[in-house]
Amino acid sequence: DTAVSQTPKYLVTQMGNDKSIKCEQNLGHDTMYWYKQDSKKFLKIMFSYNNKELIINETVPNRFSPKSPDKAHLNLHINSLELGDSAVYFCASSQAGRIGGGSYFGAGTRLSVL
Amino acid sequence: SQKIEQNSEALNIQEGKTATLTCNYTNYSPAYLQWYRQDPGRGPVFLLLIRENEKEKRKERLKVTFDTTLKQSLFHITASQPADSATYLCALDEGNYGQNFVFGPGTRLSVLP
Numbered sequence: 001d002t003a004v005s006q007t008p009k010y011l012v013t014q015m016g017n018d019k020s021i022k023c024e025q026n027l028g029h030d031t032m033y034w035y036k037q038d039s040k041k042f043l044k045i046m047f048s049y050n051n052k053e054l055i056i057n058e059t060v061p062n063r064f065s066p067k068s069p070d071k072a073h074l075n076l077h078i079n080s081l082e083l084g085d086s087a088v089y090f091c092a093s094s095q096a097g098r099i100g101g102g103s104y105f106g107a108g109t110r111l112s113v114l
Numbered sequence: 115s116q117k118i119e120q121n122s123e124a125l126n127i128q129e130g131k132t133a134t135l136t137c138n139y140t141n142y143s144p145a146y147l148q149w150y151r152q153d154p155g156r157g158p159v160f161l162l163l164i165r166e167n168e169k170e171k172r173k174e175r176l177k178v179t180f181d182t183t184l185k186q187s188l189f190h191i192t193a194s195q196p197a198d199s200a201t202y203l204c205a206l207d208e209g210n211y212g213q214n215f216v217f218g219p220g221t222r223l224s225v226l227p
Contacts, residue, residue, distance in 0.1 A: 004157075040219075041219070041220060042219055043158070043217040044217070045215055048214060055214075090158075092157070101160065102148050102150065102161075102163055103148075103160060103215065104160065105157030105159070106157055107157050108155075108156070108157050
Protein backbone atom coordinates (compact mmCIF):
# COMPACT_ATOMS: atom_id res chain seq x y z
CA ASP A 1 0.00 0.00 0.00
CA THR A 2 1.74 3.14 -1.24
CA ALA A 3 1.67 5.92 1.35
CA VAL A 4 2.16 8.85 -1.04
CA SER A 5 1.42 8.20 -4.68
CA GLN A 6 1.78 10.61 -7.56
CA THR A 7 0.95 10.28 -11.22
CA PRO A 8 2.22 10.28 -13.82
CA LYS A 9 5.74 9.03 -13.19
CA TYR A 10 6.99 10.54 -16.45
CA LEU A 11 5.61 13.51 -18.33
CA VAL A 12 6.99 14.68 -21.66
CA THR A 13 5.36 17.71 -23.22
CA GLN A 14 5.87 20.66 -25.50
CA MET A 15 6.63 24.18 -24.40
CA GLY A 16 3.50 26.23 -23.88
CA ASN A 17 1.27 23.31 -22.89
CA ASP A 18 -0.69 23.03 -19.66
CA LYS A 19 -0.26 19.91 -17.53
CA SER A 20 -1.25 18.49 -14.15
CA ILE A 21 0.38 16.13 -11.69
CA LYS A 22 -1.79 14.31 -9.18
CA CYS A 23 -0.87 13.35 -5.62
CA GLU A 24 -2.66 11.31 -3.01
CA GLN A 25 -1.65 10.27 0.52
CA ASN A 26 -3.30 7.62 2.66
CA LEU A 27 -1.46 8.41 5.89
CA GLY A 28 -4.06 10.73 7.34
CA HIS A 29 -1.55 13.59 7.40
CA ASP A 30 -2.84 17.12 7.52
CA THR A 31 -0.08 18.82 5.55
CA MET A 32 1.00 18.15 1.97
CA TYR A 33 3.82 19.64 -0.05
CA TRP A 34 5.18 19.98 -3.54
CA TYR A 35 8.92 20.03 -4.10
CA LYS A 36 11.02 20.59 -7.20
CA GLN A 37 14.36 18.83 -7.66
CA ASP A 38 16.42 20.28 -10.46
CA SER A 39 19.23 18.76 -12.49
CA LYS A 40 21.73 19.66 -9.75
CA LYS A 41 19.62 17.62 -7.32
CA PHE A 42 18.64 20.59 -5.15
CA LEU A 43 15.33 19.84 -3.49
CA LYS A 44 13.30 23.01 -3.04
CA ILE A 45 9.88 23.42 -1.51
CA MET A 46 7.26 24.98 -3.74
CA PHE A 47 4.02 24.77 -1.78
CA SER A 48 2.73 23.61 1.56
CA TYR A 49 -0.98 22.94 2.18
CA ASN A 50 -2.56 22.44 5.58
CA ASN A 51 -6.29 21.73 5.84
CA LYS A 52 -6.93 23.19 2.41
CA GLU A 53 -5.10 26.38 3.19
CA LEU A 54 -1.95 27.42 1.44
CA ILE A 55 0.62 28.06 4.12
CA ILE A 56 3.76 28.73 2.18
CA ASN A 57 4.24 29.78 -1.38
CA GLU A 58 7.89 30.24 -2.24
CA THR A 59 9.01 32.40 -5.14
CA VAL A 60 7.28 30.15 -7.61
CA PRO A 61 5.84 31.55 -10.84
CA ASN A 62 2.08 31.91 -10.78
CA ARG A 63 1.94 29.49 -13.71
CA PHE A 64 2.13 26.87 -10.97
CA SER A 65 -0.99 26.39 -8.91
CA PRO A 66 -1.71 23.75 -6.28
CA LYS A 67 -5.25 22.46 -5.96
CA SER A 68 -6.44 20.44 -2.98
CA PRO A 69 -9.92 18.91 -3.35
CA ASP A 70 -9.59 17.28 0.08
CA LYS A 71 -7.06 16.58 2.81
CA ALA A 72 -5.71 13.49 1.05
CA HIS A 73 -5.04 15.09 -2.32
CA LEU A 74 -2.82 17.89 -3.56
CA ASN A 75 -2.57 18.29 -7.32
CA LEU A 76 -0.15 20.55 -9.15
CA HIS A 77 -1.28 22.43 -12.25
CA ILE A 78 1.26 24.05 -14.51
CA ASN A 79 0.27 26.48 -17.25
CA SER A 80 2.31 27.59 -20.25
CA LEU A 81 5.17 25.21 -19.60
CA GLU A 82 8.70 26.49 -20.15
CA LEU A 83 11.98 24.68 -20.78
CA GLY A 84 13.19 25.63 -17.30
CA ASP A 85 10.30 23.75 -15.73
CA SER A 86 12.00 20.45 -16.63
CA ALA A 87 12.78 18.75 -13.31
CA VAL A 88 11.56 16.05 -10.98
CA TYR A 89 8.56 17.09 -8.90
CA PHE A 90 7.92 15.38 -5.57
CA CYS A 91 4.79 15.35 -3.53
CA ALA A 92 5.12 14.80 0.23
CA SER A 93 3.01 14.77 3.36
CA SER A 94 3.56 15.11 7.08
CA GLN A 95 1.66 15.69 10.27
CA ALA A 96 2.33 19.34 11.04
CA GLY A 97 2.86 20.20 14.66
CA ARG A 98 3.99 16.67 15.47
CA ILE A 99 7.71 16.96 15.18
CA GLY A 100 8.46 13.41 16.08
CA GLY A 101 8.31 12.29 12.50
CA GLY A 102 9.38 13.43 9.10
CA SER A 103 7.86 13.90 5.69
CA TYR A 104 6.83 11.03 3.44
CA PHE A 105 7.65 11.51 -0.23
CA GLY A 106 6.15 10.13 -3.39
CA ALA A 107 8.32 8.52 -6.05
CA GLY A 108 8.45 11.70 -8.12
CA THR A 109 7.25 12.86 -11.52
CA ARG A 110 9.97 13.50 -14.07
CA LEU A 111 8.81 16.38 -16.26
CA SER A 112 10.56 17.03 -19.55
CA VAL A 113 9.57 20.11 -21.50
CA LEU A 114 10.70 20.05 -25.13
CA SER B 115 21.36 35.07 3.88
CA GLN B 116 20.15 31.69 5.11
CA LYS B 117 22.08 28.68 3.95
CA ILE B 118 22.48 24.94 4.55
CA GLU B 119 25.69 23.20 3.52
CA GLN B 120 26.71 19.57 3.56
CA ASN B 121 30.41 18.88 3.84
CA SER B 122 31.05 17.30 0.52
CA GLU B 123 29.21 16.43 -2.60
CA ALA B 124 30.55 12.88 -2.54
CA LEU B 125 32.15 10.64 0.06
CA ASN B 126 33.76 7.25 -0.54
CA ILE B 127 34.31 4.90 2.35
CA GLN B 128 35.39 1.32 2.81
CA GLU B 129 32.84 -1.26 3.94
CA GLY B 130 32.85 -1.74 7.71
CA LYS B 131 34.11 1.78 8.47
CA THR B 132 32.10 4.59 10.00
CA ALA B 133 30.79 7.21 7.58
CA THR B 134 30.44 10.73 8.96
CA LEU B 135 28.43 13.34 7.09
CA THR B 136 28.22 16.98 8.09
CA CYS B 137 25.40 19.49 7.83
CA ASN B 138 26.08 23.15 8.62
CA TYR B 139 23.58 25.95 8.59
CA THR B 140 23.69 29.70 8.98
CA ASN B 141 21.09 32.26 10.01
CA TYR B 142 18.55 29.68 11.12
CA SER B 143 17.39 28.78 14.60
CA PRO B 144 15.63 25.50 13.91
CA ALA B 145 13.69 23.67 16.58
CA TYR B 146 14.76 20.40 14.99
CA LEU B 147 16.72 18.95 12.12
CA GLN B 148 16.00 15.92 9.96
CA TRP B 149 18.05 13.49 7.91
CA TYR B 150 16.81 11.74 4.77
CA ARG B 151 18.17 9.13 2.41
CA GLN B 152 17.56 9.36 -1.33
CA ASP B 153 18.30 6.59 -3.81
CA PRO B 154 18.57 7.33 -7.55
CA GLY B 155 15.18 7.76 -9.18
CA ARG B 156 13.29 7.71 -5.88
CA GLY B 157 11.92 10.15 -3.36
CA PRO B 158 13.72 10.96 -0.10
CA VAL B 159 13.08 8.62 2.82
CA PHE B 160 12.96 10.01 6.35
CA LEU B 161 15.59 8.54 8.67
CA LEU B 162 15.95 10.54 11.88
CA LEU B 163 14.88 13.73 13.56
CA ILE B 164 16.79 15.47 16.34
CA ARG B 165 15.44 18.34 18.43
CA GLU B 166 17.41 21.40 19.49
CA ASN B 167 17.51 20.22 23.11
CA GLU B 168 18.87 16.79 22.16
CA LYS B 169 22.58 16.25 21.76
CA GLU B 170 22.40 12.83 20.18
CA LYS B 171 19.91 10.42 18.64
CA ARG B 172 20.46 6.81 17.62
CA LYS B 173 18.62 4.35 15.44
CA GLU B 174 20.27 1.00 14.80
CA ARG B 175 23.58 1.80 13.03
CA LEU B 176 22.70 5.47 12.62
CA LYS B 177 23.66 8.25 14.99
CA VAL B 178 22.90 11.95 14.69
CA THR B 179 24.30 14.79 16.78
CA PHE B 180 23.09 18.37 16.90
CA ASP B 181 25.18 21.29 18.12
CA THR B 182 23.12 24.49 18.04
CA THR B 183 26.13 26.56 19.10
CA LEU B 184 28.20 25.38 16.15
CA LYS B 185 25.06 25.27 13.99
CA GLN B 186 26.03 21.81 12.90
CA SER B 187 24.65 18.29 12.74
CA LEU B 188 26.73 15.17 12.21
CA PHE B 189 25.29 11.98 10.75
CA HIS B 190 27.16 8.75 11.39
CA ILE B 191 26.67 5.31 9.87
CA THR B 192 28.64 2.69 11.76
CA ALA B 193 29.73 -0.62 10.22
CA SER B 194 28.83 0.76 6.81
CA GLN B 195 27.63 -1.59 4.08
CA PRO B 196 27.44 -1.22 0.29
CA ALA B 197 23.64 -1.04 0.72
CA ASP B 198 24.15 2.23 2.60
CA SER B 199 25.31 3.85 -0.64
CA ALA B 200 22.89 6.68 -1.40
CA THR B 201 22.56 10.46 -1.17
CA TYR B 202 21.91 11.76 2.33
CA LEU B 203 20.08 15.03 2.84
CA CYS B 204 19.70 17.15 5.94
CA ALA B 205 16.65 19.36 6.32
CA LEU B 206 15.39 21.89 8.77
CA ASP B 207 12.07 23.58 9.23
CA GLU B 208 12.40 27.28 8.69
CA GLY B 209 8.90 27.85 9.97
CA ASN B 210 9.20 25.45 12.91
CA TYR B 211 5.67 24.17 12.33
CA GLY B 212 6.30 21.70 9.52
CA GLN B 213 5.49 24.36 6.98
CA ASN B 214 8.66 25.32 5.25
CA PHE B 215 11.34 22.70 5.03
CA VAL B 216 14.71 23.67 3.63
CA PHE B 217 16.96 20.89 2.37
CA GLY B 218 20.73 20.79 2.09
CA PRO B 219 22.35 19.89 -1.25
CA GLY B 220 23.06 16.32 -0.11
CA THR B 221 26.15 14.14 0.18
CA ARG B 222 26.46 11.14 -2.13
CA LEU B 223 27.90 8.30 -0.08
CA SER B 224 29.53 5.32 -1.75
CA VAL B 225 30.47 2.35 0.44
CA LEU B 226 33.04 0.26 -1.35
CA PRO B 227 33.21 -3.51 -0.76
